[in-house]
Structures are given as structure tokens and as C-alpha cells.
Amino acid sequence: MALRSLTAADIPAVRRIYGKASVRFLGRGSMTGREAQEYVARVQRWHLADRVEQYVLGVDIGCDLVGVVKLGCRPGRHGRVSYVLREGCWGRGYATQAVRELVGFASTTAGLVSLGARHHPDNAPSGRVLAKAGFTRIGARDGVIEYSLLIDR
Known part of the structure; x- marks a missing residue:
């Protein structure tokens, strides 16, 4: 598994990723x-910015x-994590592995010291991904379950 930048060749895959069941809780x-074409182009522009405010990796x-x-x-060297996988790839550990890799990226490349994440209450598998990646459930707010992680330096 590798996290990588998106390219124009990824447009069809991005469309499949953001399809039907995968967007149920989004x-x-x-x-x-x-939309996939515009999304990939926007992500590529974000990565070229002097100060990247959002990293999006495949x-x-x-x-x-x-x-x-x-x-x-976010301010204070804090970050927000989110993820989406293509429906046929659920339950194989890919999301957990990707989030763990992203935590490392957040610490080294982005220089962050804490992370937050959230999921819809009906999406329990997403909560398990976060827990396996080291996040701690901190409660429910505004109809979502919130998690946090302090990054060890």
C-alpha cells in the first residue's frame, strides 16, 4: 500500500471511489x-500552494x-483526517493502513502535533478504523462521533 498524489489518470478511479455506497455517510x-475531473484538478492545485492547507492522497x-x-x-498544528474507500475494497485493512500512514505523514511532512477525525454514528466500521489507527473516541457532537490523536514526537 502506498499513499500518493492524484494524477489526471486517476479521474475514472476517483469517480468509482466516490460512488454509491461509499458516499452514503458523506x-x-x-x-x-x-466532478471527478474538477476534483483531481483542484487537488493538484492545492498541492502546489506555498502553504498546503489540505493534503489529498490516493x-x-x-x-x-x-x-x-x-x-x-488547522491552526495550532492540528489536523483533520478523513478517508473514503471504494466499496469493493472494504474489510481488508486498507483504510486502517492508510490512516496509519497518514498519521506518520501528518507528523513528519505536515509537522502536526494532534489530529481529529469523525464519522457518522451508523458507520461503525469507520470508528474501528480510527481506533486501530490509535485515535481515541472523545464523544458525540453535532450528529457525529468525534475522535482525537496526540502525535508522539
């Missing part, structure tokens, strides 16, 4: 081809883009 519908398994992880940089 508050949006399936991504169209045009989850690559054997040259197959199966998901996306995001790291939003």
Missing part, C-alpha cells in the same frame, strides 16, 4: 465524471487506486 451523491494497492485520504491543516 452527505453527497455519487461523483460524476466531470490509496494505491498494487497500482490500483482504491481510496482517498485527506489531511486538513
